[in-house]
Amino acid sequence: GAVVSQHPSWVICKSGTSVKIECRSLDFQATTMFWYRQFPKQSLMLMATSNEGSKATYEQGVEKDKFLINHASLTLSTLTVTSAHPEDSSFYICSAKAFRGGSTDTQYFGPGTRLTVL
């Protein structure tokens, strides 16, 4: 299947700093990428949908000024957690989907990034 990578796999930062997470589709072009957050023993919660070349669409309750998303190319989307606080500590997972119009496309997930804010 298609491969999606994330970097870094884990990060520890101090409260108030910003953290950038990269999501790359390695062997296909992803016109749409999604960012999810997962707290321990919970399901994946969609944060935002990232479309190449346009602004991201955020889910209700997700602060767009705090979670900056950039999808500058067909293989790269970034999530920046600005002014991180301990409550932002979570497992962040991206996924990528290739949209070919009229056909079904599978959504592949990255390995996730564990963020710990001290």
Added chain:
Amino acid sequence: GENVEQHPSTLSVQEGDSAVIKCTYSDSASNYFPWYKQELGKGPQLIIDIRSNVGEKKDQRIAVTLNKTAKHFSLHITETQPEDSAVYFCAASPATGRRALTFGSGTRLQVQP
């Protein structure tokens, strides 16, 4: 929007037994239903999916069934092995377009050796 319910939340079986996980969805526009396996500290891995023009799909020890009229779909794992132990998530979405998947709450499967 779509709402996906998943049961049971935990499931413990003996090695070699079968395991069944069930999901229901609410949006009749959904026609793509994947299942993911997530191991601790890792991202979800697609194990099987089914589209609404198919009632059943099988891949070795894993099968998925879909009842579109009743809006429910199930994952069946036969001859379970300890390495099947993980959290399994069902999901639903329209097959086309840029909509994200809506996930169920997950089932923690424990296969006892």
